[in-house]
Amino acid sequence: MNDLENKTKTEALRLARSYLQTVGYNGFSFQHLADDLGIKKASLHYYFKSKDDLGLALVEYYQAGFERWAMQVAELTPKKKLQAVVEVFSRFAEDDFKVCPMGALSIDLKVLSKKLKHKVLEFHNMQRDWLVETLKQGKKTKEFSSHIDPEAVADIWMASTQGGLIISRLRSDSQCLKSILKGVQKLIGAL
Amino acid sequence: MNDLENKTKTEALRLARSYLQTVGYNGFSFQHLADDLGIKKASLHYYFKSKDDLGLALVEYYQAGFERWAMQVAELTPKKKLQAVVEVFSRFAEDDFKVCPMGALSIDLKVLSKKLKHKVLEFHNMQRDWLVETLKQGKKTKEFSSHIDPEAVADIWMASTQGGLIISRLRSDSQCLKSILKGVQKLIGAL
DNA sequence: GTCTATATATAGATAGAC
DNA sequence: GTCTATCTATATATAGAC
Numbered sequence A, B: 001m002n003d004l005e006n007k008t009k010t011e012a013l014r015l016a017r018s019y020l021q022t023v024g025y026n027g028f029s030f031q032h033l034a035d036d037l038g039i040k041k042a043s044l045h046y047y048f049k050s051k052d053d054l055g056l057a058l059v060e061y062y063q064a065g066f067e068r069w070a071m072q073v074a075e076l077t078p079k080k081k082l083q084a085v086v087e088v089f090s091r092f093a094e095d096d097f098k099v100c101p102m103g104a105l106s107i108d109l110k111v112l113s114k115k116l117k118h119k120v121l122e123f124h125n126m127q128r129d130w131l132v133e134t135l136k137q138g139k140k141t142k143e144f145s146s147h148i149d150p151e152a153v154a155d156i157w158m159a160s161t162q163g164g165l166i167i168s169r170l171r172s173d174s175q176c177l178k179s180i181l182k183g184v185q186k187l188i189g190a191l
Numbered sequence C: 001g002t003c004t005a006t007a008t009a010t011a012g013a014t015a016g017a018c
Numbered sequence D: 001g002t003c004t005a006t007c008t009a010t011a012t013a014t015a016g017a018c
Helices: A007-023 A030-037 A041-047 A051-073 A078-094 A101-107 A114-140 A150-171 A175-188 B006-022 B030-037 B039-049 B051-072 B078-094 B099-106 B114-140 B150-170 B175-189
Strands: none
Touching: A007 A030, A007 A041, A007 A051, A007 A101, A030 A041, A051 A101, A051 A114, A078 A114, A078 A150, A078 A175, A101 A114, A101 A150, A101 B099, A101 B150, A114 A150, A114 B150, A150 A175, A150 B114, A150 B150, A150 B175, A175 B150, A175 B175, B006 B030, B006 B039, B006 B051, B006 B099, B030 B039, B051 B099, B051 B114, B078 B099, B078 B114, B078 B150, B078 B175, B099 B114, B099 B150, B114 B150, B150 B175
16 A cells, blocks of 8 residues: 555656546557656566556556545535546546546557456446445435435446546537536536 | 549558547558558558548548538438437447547547647537537527527537547446437437 | 668567676 | 566558569
Protein backbone atom coordinates (compact mmCIF):
# COMPACT_ATOMS: atom_id res chain seq x y z
CA MET A 1 0.00 0.00 0.00
CA ASN A 2 2.93 2.31 0.63
CA ASP A 3 3.40 3.25 -2.99
CA LEU A 4 5.11 6.53 -2.23
CA GLU A 5 8.26 4.54 -1.58
CA ASN A 6 9.94 6.32 -4.44
CA LYS A 7 9.41 9.69 -6.06
CA THR A 8 10.62 8.66 -9.51
CA LYS A 9 8.36 5.62 -9.56
CA THR A 10 5.32 7.63 -8.52
CA GLU A 11 6.09 10.35 -11.03
CA ALA A 12 6.55 7.73 -13.76
CA LEU A 13 3.13 6.30 -12.98
CA ARG A 14 1.59 9.75 -13.02
CA LEU A 15 3.14 10.44 -16.42
CA ALA A 16 2.22 7.02 -17.77
CA ARG A 17 -1.39 7.57 -16.83
CA SER A 18 -1.39 10.95 -18.50
CA TYR A 19 0.05 9.46 -21.71
CA LEU A 20 -2.41 6.58 -21.57
CA GLN A 21 -5.29 9.03 -21.38
CA THR A 22 -3.87 11.16 -24.17
CA VAL A 23 -2.40 8.82 -26.80
CA GLY A 24 -3.39 5.33 -25.65
CA TYR A 25 -1.35 2.42 -24.33
CA ASN A 26 0.45 1.83 -27.62
CA GLY A 27 1.07 5.53 -28.08
CA PHE A 28 3.77 5.99 -25.49
CA SER A 29 7.00 4.24 -24.60
CA PHE A 30 9.59 4.02 -21.85
CA GLN A 31 11.51 6.55 -23.92
CA HIS A 32 8.77 9.16 -23.56
CA LEU A 33 8.59 8.67 -19.82
CA ALA A 34 12.36 8.69 -19.42
CA ASP A 35 12.70 11.92 -21.40
CA ASP A 36 10.05 13.61 -19.26
CA LEU A 37 11.68 12.37 -16.08
CA GLY A 38 15.15 13.36 -17.25
CA ILE A 39 16.55 9.85 -16.89
CA LYS A 40 17.47 7.07 -19.34
CA LYS A 41 14.90 4.53 -20.37
CA ALA A 42 17.02 1.66 -19.09
CA SER A 43 16.64 3.15 -15.63
CA LEU A 44 12.92 2.75 -15.79
CA HIS A 45 13.34 -1.00 -16.00
CA TYR A 46 14.65 -0.82 -12.46
CA TYR A 47 11.11 0.08 -11.37
CA PHE A 48 9.13 -1.82 -13.98
CA LYS A 49 10.41 -5.10 -15.35
CA SER A 50 8.32 -4.72 -18.50
CA LYS A 51 5.71 -2.47 -20.02
CA ASP A 52 3.10 -4.94 -18.91
CA ASP A 53 4.44 -4.52 -15.41
CA LEU A 54 4.12 -0.76 -15.78
CA GLY A 55 0.56 -1.16 -17.01
CA LEU A 56 -0.30 -3.29 -14.02
CA ALA A 57 1.23 -0.82 -11.57
CA LEU A 58 -0.60 1.97 -13.36
CA VAL A 59 -4.01 0.40 -12.90
CA GLU A 60 -3.24 -0.44 -9.27
CA TYR A 61 -2.14 3.15 -8.71
CA TYR A 62 -5.33 4.47 -10.30
CA GLN A 63 -7.40 1.97 -8.35
CA ALA A 64 -5.83 3.05 -5.06
CA GLY A 65 -6.70 6.64 -5.94
CA PHE A 66 -10.30 5.65 -6.57
CA GLU A 67 -10.51 3.89 -3.21
CA ARG A 68 -9.21 6.97 -1.42
CA TRP A 69 -11.68 9.12 -3.34
CA ALA A 70 -14.57 6.80 -2.46
CA MET A 71 -13.70 7.16 1.22
CA GLN A 72 -13.67 10.93 0.93
CA VAL A 73 -17.15 11.10 -0.61
CA ALA A 74 -18.60 8.31 1.50
CA GLU A 75 -20.61 10.68 3.69
CA LEU A 76 -22.15 12.66 0.84
CA THR A 77 -25.73 12.10 -0.29
CA PRO A 78 -26.14 9.84 -3.34
CA LYS A 79 -26.97 12.80 -5.54
CA LYS A 80 -23.83 14.64 -4.44
CA LYS A 81 -21.77 11.50 -4.93
CA LEU A 82 -22.94 11.33 -8.53
CA GLN A 83 -22.13 15.00 -8.94
CA ALA A 84 -18.64 14.34 -7.59
CA VAL A 85 -18.19 11.67 -10.26
CA VAL A 86 -19.20 14.14 -12.94
CA GLU A 87 -16.56 16.52 -11.65
CA VAL A 88 -13.82 13.90 -11.76
CA PHE A 89 -14.47 13.02 -15.39
CA SER A 90 -15.10 16.62 -16.38
CA ARG A 91 -11.63 17.40 -15.13
CA PHE A 92 -10.30 14.74 -17.52
CA ALA A 93 -12.04 16.38 -20.47
CA GLU A 94 -10.89 19.81 -19.38
CA ASP A 95 -7.31 18.61 -19.09
CA ASP A 96 -6.36 18.41 -22.77
CA PHE A 97 -9.35 16.18 -23.59
CA LYS A 98 -8.06 13.17 -21.76
CA VAL A 99 -10.21 10.06 -21.87
CA CYS A 100 -10.76 7.49 -19.13
CA PRO A 101 -7.69 5.31 -18.47
CA MET A 102 -9.89 2.21 -18.48
CA GLY A 103 -11.54 3.24 -21.72
CA ALA A 104 -8.14 3.73 -23.31
CA LEU A 105 -6.92 0.34 -22.08
CA SER A 106 -10.06 -1.30 -23.46
CA ILE A 107 -8.99 -0.42 -26.99
CA ASP A 108 -5.78 -2.40 -26.55
CA LEU A 109 -7.37 -5.05 -24.34
CA LYS A 110 -6.67 -7.90 -26.76
CA VAL A 111 -2.92 -7.34 -26.74
CA LEU A 112 -2.57 -6.97 -22.97
CA SER A 113 -1.33 -9.80 -20.81
CA LYS A 114 -3.90 -12.01 -19.15
CA LYS A 115 -2.92 -10.58 -15.78
CA LEU A 116 -3.33 -6.96 -16.83
CA LYS A 117 -6.58 -7.72 -18.59
CA HIS A 118 -7.86 -9.31 -15.42
CA LYS A 119 -6.82 -6.29 -13.37
CA VAL A 120 -8.61 -3.92 -15.73
CA LEU A 121 -11.81 -5.93 -15.47
CA GLU A 122 -11.48 -6.14 -11.69
CA PHE A 123 -11.22 -2.37 -11.40
CA HIS A 124 -14.07 -1.86 -13.82
CA ASN A 125 -16.25 -4.08 -11.66
CA MET A 126 -15.19 -2.18 -8.55
CA GLN A 127 -16.33 1.09 -10.10
CA ARG A 128 -19.56 -0.48 -11.27
CA ASP A 129 -20.30 -1.89 -7.83
CA TRP A 130 -19.75 1.52 -6.30
CA LEU A 131 -22.20 3.07 -8.77
CA VAL A 132 -24.84 0.39 -8.21
CA GLU A 133 -24.57 0.84 -4.44
CA THR A 134 -24.84 4.60 -4.78
CA LEU A 135 -27.95 4.28 -6.94
CA LYS A 136 -29.52 1.79 -4.53
CA GLN A 137 -28.79 4.13 -1.65
CA GLY A 138 -30.46 6.98 -3.53
CA LYS A 139 -33.54 4.88 -4.14
CA LYS A 140 -33.76 4.16 -0.43
CA THR A 141 -33.41 7.82 0.53
CA LYS A 142 -35.96 8.75 -2.19
CA GLU A 143 -33.38 10.97 -3.83
CA PHE A 144 -33.72 8.87 -6.98
CA SER A 145 -36.91 7.53 -8.50
CA SER A 146 -38.08 4.18 -7.15
CA HIS A 147 -38.55 3.07 -10.75
CA ILE A 148 -34.89 2.92 -11.68
CA ASP A 149 -33.03 -0.35 -12.05
CA PRO A 150 -29.67 0.43 -10.36
CA GLU A 151 -27.70 -2.07 -12.42
CA ALA A 152 -29.14 -0.96 -15.75
CA VAL A 153 -28.68 2.71 -14.90
CA ALA A 154 -25.11 2.11 -13.71
CA ASP A 155 -24.26 0.63 -17.12
CA ILE A 156 -25.87 3.51 -18.96
CA TRP A 157 -23.99 5.92 -16.75
CA MET A 158 -20.63 4.27 -17.32
CA ALA A 159 -21.17 4.01 -21.06
CA SER A 160 -22.23 7.65 -21.27
CA THR A 161 -19.13 8.66 -19.38
CA GLN A 162 -16.75 6.68 -21.56
CA GLY A 163 -18.45 7.77 -24.74
CA GLY A 164 -18.90 11.32 -23.51
CA LEU A 165 -15.15 11.69 -23.04
CA ILE A 166 -14.56 10.39 -26.56
CA ILE A 167 -17.09 12.80 -28.03
CA SER A 168 -15.69 15.71 -26.03
CA ARG A 169 -12.30 15.00 -27.56
CA LEU A 170 -13.69 14.64 -31.07
CA ARG A 171 -15.48 17.97 -30.85
CA SER A 172 -12.76 19.67 -28.78
CA ASP A 173 -15.49 20.66 -26.38
CA SER A 174 -15.27 19.58 -22.77
CA GLN A 175 -18.81 20.84 -22.24
CA CYS A 176 -20.10 17.85 -24.23
CA LEU A 177 -19.42 15.37 -21.45
CA LYS A 178 -21.12 17.57 -18.89
CA SER A 179 -24.19 18.05 -21.07
CA ILE A 180 -24.43 14.33 -21.74
CA LEU A 181 -24.18 13.38 -18.08
CA LYS A 182 -26.60 16.13 -17.10
CA GLY A 183 -28.97 14.79 -19.74
CA VAL A 184 -28.68 11.28 -18.38
CA GLN A 185 -29.34 12.56 -14.86
CA LYS A 186 -32.42 14.35 -16.14
CA LEU A 187 -33.65 11.21 -17.89
CA ILE A 188 -33.16 9.17 -14.73
CA GLY A 189 -34.97 11.80 -12.70
CA ALA A 190 -37.88 11.78 -15.13
CA LEU A 191 -38.68 8.13 -14.45
CA MET B 1 -16.77 6.96 -55.76
CA ASN B 2 -15.74 3.84 -57.72
CA ASP B 3 -13.71 2.33 -54.94
CA LEU B 4 -14.02 -1.21 -56.18
CA GLU B 5 -11.35 -0.40 -58.72
CA ASN B 6 -9.15 -3.02 -57.15
CA LYS B 7 -9.86 -6.13 -55.14
CA THR B 8 -6.62 -6.01 -53.13
CA LYS B 9 -7.16 -2.41 -52.15
CA THR B 10 -10.74 -3.04 -51.04
CA GLU B 11 -9.74 -6.14 -49.10
CA ALA B 12 -6.89 -4.22 -47.44
CA LEU B 13 -9.34 -1.57 -46.30
CA ARG B 14 -11.71 -4.21 -44.98
CA LEU B 15 -8.88 -5.81 -43.03
CA ALA B 16 -7.56 -2.48 -41.77
CA ARG B 17 -10.97 -1.56 -40.44
CA SER B 18 -11.24 -4.89 -38.69
CA TYR B 19 -7.83 -4.41 -37.08
CA LEU B 20 -8.68 -0.85 -36.12
CA GLN B 21 -11.81 -2.05 -34.35
CA THR B 22 -9.95 -4.86 -32.62
CA VAL B 23 -6.52 -3.55 -31.61
CA GLY B 24 -6.64 0.17 -32.38
CA TYR B 25 -4.82 2.27 -34.95
CA ASN B 26 -1.41 1.79 -33.37
CA GLY B 27 -2.04 -1.92 -32.91
CA PHE B 28 -1.67 -3.03 -36.51
CA SER B 29 0.85 -2.45 -39.27
CA PHE B 30 1.28 -2.87 -43.01
CA GLN B 31 2.96 -6.16 -42.13
CA HIS B 32 -0.24 -7.54 -40.56
CA LEU B 33 -2.30 -6.55 -43.57
CA ALA B 34 0.26 -7.89 -46.04
CA ASP B 35 0.45 -11.24 -44.24
CA ASP B 36 -3.33 -11.58 -44.27
CA LEU B 37 -3.47 -10.64 -47.94
CA GLY B 38 -0.61 -12.95 -48.84
CA ILE B 39 1.50 -10.17 -50.35
CA LYS B 40 4.57 -8.24 -49.22
CA LYS B 41 4.18 -5.10 -47.17
CA ALA B 42 6.06 -3.05 -49.75
CA SER B 43 3.28 -3.87 -52.21
CA LEU B 44 0.76 -2.16 -49.99
CA HIS B 45 2.54 1.13 -50.51
CA TYR B 46 1.44 0.91 -54.13
CA TYR B 47 -2.11 1.48 -52.87
CA PHE B 48 -1.41 3.64 -49.84
CA LYS B 49 1.51 6.06 -49.83
CA SER B 50 1.62 6.09 -46.03
CA LYS B 51 -0.28 4.76 -43.05
CA ASP B 52 -1.94 8.11 -42.76
CA ASP B 53 -3.09 7.67 -46.33
CA LEU B 54 -4.48 4.27 -45.40
CA GLY B 55 -6.27 5.78 -42.43
CA LEU B 56 -7.82 8.41 -44.62
CA ALA B 57 -8.98 5.85 -47.20
CA LEU B 58 -10.31 3.72 -44.37
CA VAL B 59 -12.53 6.47 -42.99
CA GLU B 60 -13.72 7.39 -46.49
CA TYR B 61 -14.52 3.74 -47.15
CA TYR B 62 -16.46 3.49 -43.89
CA GLN B 63 -18.20 6.78 -44.60
CA ALA B 64 -19.29 5.60 -48.04
CA GLY B 65 -20.74 2.49 -46.41
CA PHE B 66 -22.68 4.65 -43.97
CA GLU B 67 -24.11 6.75 -46.79
CA ARG B 68 -25.27 3.62 -48.64
CA TRP B 69 -26.79 2.30 -45.42
CA ALA B 70 -28.58 5.60 -44.78
CA MET B 71 -30.16 5.39 -48.23
CA GLN B 72 -31.34 1.85 -47.56
CA VAL B 73 -33.09 2.75 -44.31
CA ALA B 74 -34.37 6.13 -45.55
CA GLU B 75 -37.94 4.91 -45.90
CA LEU B 76 -38.20 3.30 -42.48
CA THR B 77 -40.00 4.95 -39.59
CA PRO B 78 -37.76 6.85 -37.13
CA LYS B 79 -38.19 4.14 -34.52
CA LYS B 80 -37.15 1.43 -36.97
CA LYS B 81 -34.22 3.54 -38.11
CA LEU B 82 -32.98 3.69 -34.54
CA GLN B 83 -33.47 -0.04 -34.24
CA ALA B 84 -31.42 -0.52 -37.39
CA VAL B 85 -28.61 1.47 -35.77
CA VAL B 86 -28.74 -0.77 -32.74
CA GLU B 87 -28.36 -3.77 -35.00
CA VAL B 88 -25.33 -2.33 -36.77
CA PHE B 89 -23.45 -1.73 -33.55
CA SER B 90 -24.64 -4.95 -31.97
CA ARG B 91 -23.05 -6.78 -34.87
CA PHE B 92 -19.77 -5.06 -33.98
CA ALA B 93 -19.98 -6.30 -30.40
CA GLU B 94 -20.98 -9.77 -31.55
CA ASP B 95 -18.05 -9.92 -33.95
CA ASP B 96 -15.20 -10.50 -31.52
CA PHE B 97 -16.13 -7.45 -29.41
CA LYS B 98 -15.14 -4.92 -31.99
CA VAL B 99 -15.54 -1.27 -31.03
CA CYS B 100 -16.58 1.62 -33.25
CA PRO B 101 -13.89 2.60 -35.78
CA MET B 102 -14.38 6.26 -34.90
CA GLY B 103 -14.14 5.51 -31.19
CA ALA B 104 -10.89 3.65 -31.78
CA LEU B 105 -9.47 6.49 -33.86
CA SER B 106 -10.42 8.97 -31.15
CA ILE B 107 -7.94 7.36 -28.79
CA ASP B 108 -5.10 8.09 -31.20
CA LEU B 109 -6.58 11.38 -32.41
CA LYS B 110 -3.68 13.48 -31.17
CA VAL B 111 -1.10 11.63 -33.23
CA LEU B 112 -3.10 11.59 -36.46
CA SER B 113 -2.39 14.02 -39.28
CA LYS B 114 -4.46 17.18 -39.42
CA LYS B 115 -6.15 15.91 -42.56
CA LEU B 116 -7.17 12.57 -41.06
CA LYS B 117 -8.30 14.24 -37.84
CA HIS B 118 -10.47 16.55 -39.92
CA LYS B 119 -11.95 13.61 -41.82
CA VAL B 120 -12.79 11.79 -38.60
CA LEU B 121 -14.58 14.84 -37.24
CA GLU B 122 -16.42 15.36 -40.52
CA PHE B 123 -17.74 11.82 -40.46
CA HIS B 124 -18.66 12.07 -36.81
CA ASN B 125 -20.71 15.17 -37.60
CA MET B 126 -22.36 13.40 -40.51
CA GLN B 127 -23.51 10.60 -38.21
CA ARG B 128 -24.68 13.07 -35.61
CA ASP B 129 -26.67 15.07 -38.17
CA TRP B 130 -28.36 11.88 -39.33
CA LEU B 131 -29.33 11.04 -35.74
CA VAL B 132 -30.62 14.53 -35.01
CA GLU B 133 -32.72 14.47 -38.18
CA THR B 134 -34.11 11.05 -37.32
CA LEU B 135 -35.06 12.21 -33.83
CA LYS B 136 -36.68 15.36 -35.19
CA GLN B 137 -38.62 13.28 -37.67
CA GLY B 138 -39.83 11.03 -34.87
CA LYS B 139 -40.99 14.02 -32.85
CA LYS B 140 -43.00 15.19 -35.84
CA THR B 141 -44.61 11.77 -36.39
CA LYS B 142 -45.29 11.53 -32.62
CA GLU B 143 -43.24 8.33 -32.47
CA PHE B 144 -40.95 10.04 -29.96
CA SER B 145 -41.97 12.25 -27.08
CA SER B 146 -42.40 15.93 -27.90
CA HIS B 147 -40.32 16.70 -24.82
CA ILE B 148 -37.01 15.43 -26.17
CA ASP B 149 -34.24 17.74 -27.31
CA PRO B 150 -33.00 16.00 -30.49
CA GLU B 151 -29.48 17.34 -30.24
CA ALA B 152 -29.06 16.45 -26.59
CA VAL B 153 -30.52 12.99 -27.10
CA ALA B 154 -28.34 12.41 -30.17
CA ASP B 155 -25.26 13.06 -28.05
CA ILE B 156 -26.43 10.76 -25.29
CA TRP B 157 -27.16 8.10 -27.86
CA MET B 158 -23.76 8.36 -29.51
CA ALA B 159 -21.94 8.36 -26.18
CA SER B 160 -23.92 5.34 -24.97
CA THR B 161 -23.08 3.52 -28.17
CA GLN B 162 -19.34 4.24 -27.98
CA GLY B 163 -19.18 3.46 -24.28
CA GLY B 164 -21.51 0.49 -24.62
CA LEU B 165 -19.15 -1.16 -27.08
CA ILE B 166 -16.23 -0.58 -24.71
CA ILE B 167 -18.15 -2.07 -21.79
CA SER B 168 -19.28 -5.03 -23.88
CA ARG B 169 -15.65 -5.78 -24.64
CA LEU B 170 -14.57 -5.35 -21.02
CA ARG B 171 -17.22 -7.77 -19.79
CA SER B 172 -16.97 -10.08 -22.82
CA ASP B 173 -20.72 -9.71 -23.12
CA SER B 174 -22.21 -8.37 -26.33
CA GLN B 175 -25.59 -8.19 -24.59
CA CYS B 176 -24.33 -5.18 -22.59
CA LEU B 177 -24.51 -2.82 -25.53
CA LYS B 178 -28.03 -3.94 -26.39
CA SER B 179 -29.23 -3.54 -22.83
CA ILE B 180 -27.69 -0.09 -22.57
CA LEU B 181 -29.24 1.13 -25.81
CA LYS B 182 -32.57 -0.44 -24.91
CA GLY B 183 -32.35 1.34 -21.57
CA VAL B 184 -31.64 4.66 -23.26
CA GLN B 185 -34.58 4.12 -25.60
CA LYS B 186 -36.78 3.42 -22.60
CA LEU B 187 -35.56 6.56 -20.85
CA ILE B 188 -36.25 8.65 -23.93
CA GLY B 189 -39.70 7.09 -24.26
CA ALA B 190 -40.48 7.88 -20.62
CA LEU B 191 -40.13 11.61 -21.16
C1' DG C 1 0.91 -4.90 -59.38
C1' DT C 2 4.16 -7.32 -56.82
C1' DC C 3 8.72 -8.37 -55.66
C1' DT C 4 13.63 -7.96 -53.22
C1' DA C 5 16.50 -5.20 -50.86
C1' DT C 6 17.42 -1.66 -48.01
C1' DA C 7 17.25 2.61 -45.11
C1' DT C 8 16.01 4.70 -40.83
C1' DA C 9 13.78 5.03 -36.59
C1' DT C 10 11.90 3.32 -32.58
C1' DA C 11 10.28 -0.13 -29.07
C1' DG C 12 11.00 -3.38 -25.43
C1' DA C 13 14.43 -5.44 -22.92
C1' DT C 14 19.05 -6.98 -20.73
C1' DA C 15 24.03 -6.96 -18.99
C1' DG C 16 27.08 -5.01 -16.36
C1' DA C 17 29.73 -0.69 -14.83
C1' DC C 18 29.45 3.17 -11.50
C1' DG D 1 19.32 4.13 -8.58
C1' DT D 2 21.18 5.48 -12.76
C1' DC D 3 24.23 4.96 -16.42
C1' DT D 4 26.36 3.12 -21.15
C1' DA D 5 26.20 -0.22 -24.38
C1' DT D 6 23.96 -3.52 -26.86
C1' DC D 7 20.49 -6.85 -28.67
C1' DT D 8 16.45 -8.10 -31.20
C1' DA D 9 12.26 -7.14 -33.19
C1' DT D 10 9.30 -4.33 -35.58
C1' DA D 11 7.40 -0.07 -37.99
C1' DT D 12 7.21 3.16 -41.74
C1' DA D 13 8.91 4.03 -46.00
C1' DT D 14 11.65 4.07 -50.56
C1' DA D 15 14.32 2.45 -54.79
C1' DG D 16 14.39 -0.14 -58.41
C1' DA D 17 13.91 -4.95 -60.65
C1' DC D 18 10.44 -8.11 -62.77
